[in-house]
Amino acid sequence: MKKDIDWSKLGFGYTPTDFRFQAEWKDGKWSEGKLISDPNIELSEAACVFHYAQCCFEGLKAYETVDGHIVTFRPDQNAERMQHSAARLEMPEFPKELFVKAVEEVVRANADWVPPYGTGATLYIRPVMIGSGPQIGVAPANEFIFRIFVMPVGAYFKGAIKPLKLTIPEFDRAAPRGTGDIKAGLNYAMSLHPTMEAHRMGYAENIYLDPATRTYIEETGGANLLFVDKEGTIVVPKSDSILPSITRRSLVEVARDILGMKVEERKVRLDELKDMQEGALCGTAAVLAPIGMINTPDGDIYLPSGMEKMGPVCTKLRETLTGIQMGTVKGPEGWIYKIK
Numbered sequence: 001m002k003k004d005i006d007w008s009k010l011g012f013g014y015t016p017t018d019f020r021f022q023a024e025w026k027d028g029k030w031s032e033g034k035l036i037s038d039p040n041i042e043l044s045e046a047a048c049v050f051h052y053a054q055c056c057f058e059g060l061k062a063y064e065t066v067d068g069h070i071v072t073f074r075p076d077q078n079a080e081r082m083q084h085s086a087a088r089l090e091m092p093e094f095p096k097e098l099f100v101k102a103v104e105e106v107v108r109a110n111a112d113w114v115p116p117y118g119t120g121a122t123l124y125i126r127p128v129m130i131g132s133g134p135q136i137g138v139a140p141a142n143e144f145i146f147r148i149f150v151m152p153v154g155a156y157f158k159g160a161i162k163p164l165k166l167t168i169p170e171f172d173r174a175a176p177r178g179t180g181d182i183k184a185g186l187n188y189a190m191s192l193h194p195t196m197e198a199h200r201m202g203y204a205e206n207i208y209l210d211p212a213t214r215t216y217i218e219e220t221g222g223a224n225l226l227f228v229d230k231e232g233t234i235v236v237p238k239s240d241s242i243l244p245s246i247t248r249r250s251l252v253e254v255a256r257d258i259l260g261m262k263v264e265e266r267k268v269r270l271d272e273l274k275d276m277q278e279g280a281l282c283g284t285a286a287v288l289a290p291i292g293m294i295n296t297p298d299g300d301i302y303l304p305s306g307m308e309k310m311g312p313v314c315t316k317l318r319e320t321l322t323g324i325q326m327g328t329v330k331g332p333e334g335w336i337y338k339i340k
Contacts, residue, residue: 003112003152007119010154012285017150019109021102024132025092025144033102033146035109041145046134048141054131055185056085059284060246062107062114062123062150062339065327070107070114070340072125073325075100077246082127085182090140091129099127100337106148107339113152117326124153124285156222156285157204163292163307164204164281166220168270169194173208173218173241180211180218180241187243191221205281207294209270210239217268223283224248225291227268227276228313234261235276237268247321248282253332254320261313270296277304278311288318 016039023033048054058078065071079099086093103125107114115121127148131141157164171194174180179187191206198206207225210216217237219225224245227235234255236248255261273279279291292307293300305311310318323329324336 001112002114002116005115005152007115007121007152008154010115010121010152012124012153012156013151015151017110017113017152019106020147020149021106022145022147023094023098023102025146030092030094030098030146033098035105039149041132041147043130043132044134046136048131048133048135051135052131052138053184053186053189054089054091054135054141055129056082056089056091056183057126057128057185058082058183060103060125060127061284061325062125063325064114064117066117067327068117069327069338070111071325071327072103072107072337072339074246074250074335075103075337076334077249078103078127081183081244081246082129085184086129088179088182089184091131091144094129094146102148103127104337104339106150110150111340113150115152121152121154123150125150153285156283157289161290161310163290163303163305163310165202165293165295166205166207166291167198167201167203167295168209168297169198169206171206171208172211172214173206173221174211176212176241178211178241180239181243183243188221195221203295211241215270217270217273218242220281223281223286223289226251226280226282226314227273228278228311229276232261232277232313234263234313234317235268235272236263236265238265239267245283247284247287250335251282251288251317251321254324255317257332258320259316271298274301278314279303279305280310280314287322288314290314 133141133143324331
């Protein structure tokens with residue numbers, strides 16, 4: 001039986017649910033892992049994660065479809081991206097098949113927390129891996145914890161369909177040839193101060209520029225970007241220091257293969273933004289959130305799609321992708337993983 005929750009009033013925040021999955025790496029191998037009920041983790045004060053930020057994580061969602069099934073979206077892609085993050089941080093890769101199985105176990109065990117179809121809410125799934133072994137010399141930990149927990153959530157941005165105001169910060173999100181392309185906790189720690197500065201100035205998020213030349217658009221603190229030019233072409237910023245969003249990748253495939261739109265994945269100059277018709281943030285949490293205005297060093301840019309609603313191209317993209325996730329639109333083979 002579903003939990004007694006006002007699903008329509010959920011924000012994007014932590015709510016402890018009944019079960020989580022945990023496995024440990026010790027003596028060169030992963031344990032089988034199991035479901036547990038304790039939301040807390042006990043760690044040594046010398047745990048590597050506290051001192052050298054040895055931590056990576058993922059984010060995906062489970063949904064109730066129009067026919068009442070519980071599904072998740074492309075969990076194999078999250079497994080592969082987490083393996084990439086772990087390798088870059090000298091952490092043991094968690095096996096792909098075990099990752100997908102663990103996601104299924106946690107969601108199935110917390111099925112009563114999956115928001116009903118049509119509420120606009122979803123079950124957010126957070127896999128995380130930390131260096132749990134004590135480590136004071138600068139080196140990787142020798143013990144690790146892999147955990148998956150879940151929580152019901154509403155929209156990432158309040159009024160997510162209403163266009164957002166963004167700004168170009170003086171800070172960089174990532175370093176050239178650094179860790180911008182992995183989902184490491186340290187990248188998000190770097191973005192906290194610039195994000196709060198943006199909020200204090202009345203902006204929802206930052207748009208970061210490439211760290212080498214500060215002339216190309218990269219991404220925001222928590223999501224990738226895409227734009228629509230005057231010809232209706234979807235323009236997706238490309239860079240080695242952008243986190244490869246699974247939602248962005250899926251939107252590109254939806255646009256090209258399902259909707260027959262033209263897509264360009266390329267470097268996008270800051271001075272091109274004034275010529276764009278639409279823009280949006282894209283990611284697991286936000287799905288697709290429209291951009292209305294961008295504050296730049298050369299003045300404010302108001303996109304022609306306006307400050308009242310999402311533009312027509314982004315609307316079509318969002319409706320198609322969420323339709324695939326919710327079971328109202330047929331998607332590519334293997335995108336939807338049925339859990340229950």
